[in-house]
Amino acid sequence: MAKEGALTVGKKVILNFPKHTWDKPVVYTLHSKFNLIFNILKAQITPNEEGLMILELVGEEEKVREGIEFLREIGVGVRFLAADxxxxxxxxxxxxxxxxxxxxxxxxxxxxxxxxxxxxxxxxxxxxxxxxxxxxxxxxxx
Ligand code: SF4
Ligand code: SF4
Missing domain, CATH: 3.30.70.20 (Alpha-Beta Plaits)
Structure with a gap:
């Protein structure tokens, strides 16, 4: 449940999943632990055998930050999409x-x-x- 007055943000991120993360319920955890909503824009396996996912994470600003910290801690590469x-x-x-x-x-x-x-x-x-x-x-x- 969102905290009253908490700022809701949406961040588009590109995630790189090294092979050792493939059997982990990463995206599910973003929802269950950090209450984030996600919209998957693209998912594929890259030629160097990494999973690539582009998604938009929506949730409380603090939870989005914590969710991104969690991703990095387990070895998922995270970059923000902003480029024009x-x-x-x-x-x-x-x-x-x-x-x-x-x-x-x-x-x-x-x-x-x-x-x-x-x-x-x-x-x-x-x-x-x-x-x-x-x-x-x-x-x-x-
Ligand atoms: S044009 Fe470039 S920045 Fe845009 S989606 Fe394709 S690879 Fe990514
Ligand atoms: S922008 Fe043009 S030159 Fe550059 S990689 Fe694409 S096709 Fe090749």
Whole structure:
């Protein structure tokens, strides 16, 4: 039950689950112990065999903080999503590297032109594309 007057916040986070955490009821614990509501935006296994989950956590500000501390204590990587991503069309060579890591399909290869298209509406701000682009064509808050 939420405390009266407690501030309710929503935080979008990207979680990396190393293999040793896969058998733990992590997301369930966020709800049962910290009373957080979550909305899973994306879940997948990455090529280096980590579980990747992008979710929005909603709850009392203090509980959200405690829940994130709990995740980090058990070895789950936590990063906040905040990025306002832009693709610089002048720098982009359409190599496709960013599209291969984009979990939401915001960056994708057009099947007819083979150009990499950025659909900002689908972007969840995880920033995975930033590190994937060798041409520095993906920018945060351009
Ligand atoms: S990785 Fe960079 S250069 Fe390659 S398609 Fe994506 S934005 Fe363009
Ligand atoms: S930040 Fe980049 S990789 Fe992440 S969803 Fe947006 S476009 Fe895709």
């Amino acid at each position: 991503i832009e693709k610089d069309e002048e720098e982009c060579v359409h190599c496709g590297a960013c599209a291969s890591v984009c979990p939401s399909g915001a960056l994708h290869i057009d099947r007819e032109t083979y150009k990499v298209i950025f659909d900002k509406e689908k972007c969840v701000g995880c920033e995975l594309c930033v590190g994937a682009c060798m041409y520095k064509a993906i920018k945060i808050g351009l």
